[in-house]
Amino acid sequence: MEAITRRRHGVGAREPRREDARHLAGRGSFVADLRLPGMREVAFVRSQTAHGRLVAVTPPDGAGTAVWTAADLSAIAEPLTATSTLPGFRTAPLPNLAADKVRYVGEPIALAIAATRAEAEDLAAAVLVDIEPLPAVADFRTALARRSLVHEDWPDNVFASTSGDFGDVDGAAEEAHVSITREYTMNRQAVVPLETRGVAAHYDRAADQLTVWSSTQTPHMIRDMIALQLGVESRRVRVIAPDMGGGFGAKCSVYPEEITLAAIALQLDHPIRWVEDRWEAMVASTQARDHFYRVTAHAAEDGTLLGVDAEIVVDSGAYSVHPWTATMDATMASAMIPGPYRLRNYRFRTRSVASNKTPSGPYRGVARPGACFAIERTLDDLAYELGIEPHVIRERNMVTPAEMPYTSVTNKVYDSGNYAEALHRAAVLIGHDAWRERQRDVPRDAGHRIGIGYGSFTEQTAHGCIEWASRGLAITIGTESARLEMDATGTFTLSVGIKSHGQSLETTLAQVVSEVFDVDPARITVLHGDTALTPRGDGTFASRSMVMAGGATFGAASALATKVKRIAAVLLDEQVDVLELRDGAVRAPSGSIRYAELAKEFLFTPDHVPGVDAGLEVTYFYRPEVQTGAFTYATHAVVVDVDLDTGDVTLLDYAIVEDCGTVVNPQVVDGQLIGGIAQGIGTALLEELVYDADGQPKSTSFLDYLLPGATEVPEIKIEHLETPSPYTVFGMKGAGEGGAIAPPAAIANAVTDALREFGALVNETPMTPARVWAALESARKPDVEEAA
Secondary structure (H helix, E strand, O other): OOOOOOOOOOOOOOOOOOOHHHHHOOOOOOHHHHOOOOEEEEEEEOOOOOOOOEEEEEOOOOOOHEEEEEHHOOOOOEEEEEOOOOOOOOOOOOOOOOOOOOOOOOEEEEEEEOHHHHHHHHHHOEEEEEEEEEOOOOOOOHHHHOOOOOOOOOOHHHHHEEEEEOOOOOOOOOOOOEEEEEEEEEEOOOOOOOOOOEEEEEOOOOOOEEEEEEEOOHHHHHHHHHHHHHHOOOOEEEEEEEOOOOOOOOOOOOHHHHHHHHHOOOOOOEEEEEOOOOHHHOOOOOOOEEEEEEEEEEEEOOOOOEEEEEEEEEOOOOOOOOOOOOOOHHHHHHHHHHEEEOOOOOOEEEEEEEOOOOOOOOOOOOOOOHHHHHHHHHHHHHHHHOOOHHEEEHHHEEEEEHHEEEOOOOOEEEEOOOOOHHHHHHHHOOOOOHHHHHHHHHOOOEEEEEEEEEEEEEEEEEOHHHHHHHHOEEOOOEEEEEEEEEEOOEEEEEEEEOOOOEEEEEHHHHHHHHHHHOOOOOHHHEEEEEEEOOOOOOOOOOOOOOHHHHHHHHHHHHHHHHHHHHHHHHOOOOOOOOOEEEEOOEEEEEEEEEEHHHHHHHHHHHHHHOOOOOEEEEEEOOOOOOOOOOEEEEEEEEEEEEEOOOOHHHHEEEEEEEEEOOOOOOHHHHHHHHHHHHHHHHHHHOOOOOOOOOOOOOOOOOHHHHHOOOOOOOOOEEEOOOOOOOHHHHHEEOOOHHHHHHHHHHHHHHHHHHHHHOOOOOOOOOOOOOHHHHHHHHHHHHHHHHOO
């Protein structure tokens, strides 16, 4: 781990976000802002049927190249098939445009091109689509029943199954003082970034270059897959990801719209653009969650967790998306259920099933909200059975600092941390004892109850190649790049393969450069999102950006700093080892030279510095030392008030104590946490994509898909621990997803705690008033029947 000098603008500084200057002034540039001469707009014809045979697609007379169908596209673009190395994994090509069958509402069937979006929609409405309906597979239970097959060449509706058996679960069951079995459901969600997806494409015949603008988190991957699916050389494809209004995982898969527009643009003499409307975003962008868990846990009388047996079913939708595949959530969930605990006896089985729903993809937290929900709810119920405070049973089972680095039962390396300290501080921050007293003081005849809940977790961030390979990805991801250049004026340009989609990378990566060179970040330009201007990178996802791109930036900056010192040693007639970089200059006992003077001298008259190779730029590729990732962790604590008559849940207090290693910018990390918690509250209380038995989505607008607002998100109390990772640059760990992981677990535990006297268990998200009231009524019913 590299030493931190704590420069004024370096690592640890609360630097203002550089991105805010343009965004708050309305100077951002998004796909929808793009203006190209002659550009025409695209509207898609999408299936309104969840499952059916596509009998005919008939464009209006005279449409020509203004309407494209699968028949037109098949000769110029291949469908993308997400593959996996997992044994028994079943593949299914994801059509660019549906040909013989439709498998979800929102699947693209054709597209129309016109001068305006409104005219394109009118033309799309004139395309006649004949679909013969088939029985829909609308949920995981229907999928497992095999009454209808999503892919008729499969024997069932299972993409893949995985399993693991560690230690001796059966022996743990025999030894246990108490064993419980619980079932949990985390329902389906939309991702809902503020900016929807958008794609534009233009083929420049003079330059022989296809340029694609896409609101994507992974521009280099998009370029490669466009080239491969269109059968062209990657050098002829340029992908630009401009400013983005969020992504949260929905924009890091390869989509049919990107392949389709790129292919068609090669055939046209004008640019084309498609901007997703909100209905499309709810049915055509990848969706998330949709997990079912059955967990059996065994504990000793003192609360020691002896063993866990977990069955996990994930509804992955109709197709596998590239590169994550349909098993992404299930494999992550099974690995993360052990959480921050010393669990050595663990057995799991996962099934990732196909249904007639929109394909699933990454969403902030990726399976860990579900895994955390399952194990944390189970721990609370164990604590209740044993008469132990929930936070006490957690502390008794947590991995200790003395055991770090700790290899979990699923072979993940927990690199550093003090899990129990985070839990303790969260209990203090929430005022646990005071709330317990207030809880006891609520009159029994009152129409409400107070509850306290906790959610603790470990968050795997910045995974390496070996980790992705272990989950079956055919494309392994584990490096990141940076190119740093000092120009003749002594200022810097940092080009990175990562893509910022709102998480302040232009600020924090500049801070890493400043940590090395001690310069104001205003003198550093950070370029990202353009494959023609940046070295190859894997993209932004999995809480990897700061660890991976920060590591690459530090590597490039350190190498360039070494060269700058060599140049200065000649110009100052000093030894390299006495030089230091400080306050925009190279300083020595005998004098100093400003970066601007040094750069101008070296670049204009390199003969004045013999023995030093030309150029003031360095490209560096970074790969972390440990491939299973750097493990951030946190405990969330929440207090709720539950209305017994309506089931309404009000958040009275919320606290988080988290540790993402060395904090590069506290302001940015706090923003990440608060935003993530807001999304987690949505998962816990509000957000659900409802499908009926025919596979029709019933919540595709914000009238019926509810999002958290200012009145639903309380003031968040935040504390940080800093236990640097020994395996990453500066000891950094990822911080992008932790806020979203634990809220469902902590809130569900608080609601259940509030209703303990009635015996009600709240084990399904979102915890709507109707569900909470139903759980309460179901628990009360035996008492009513007995009294009758």
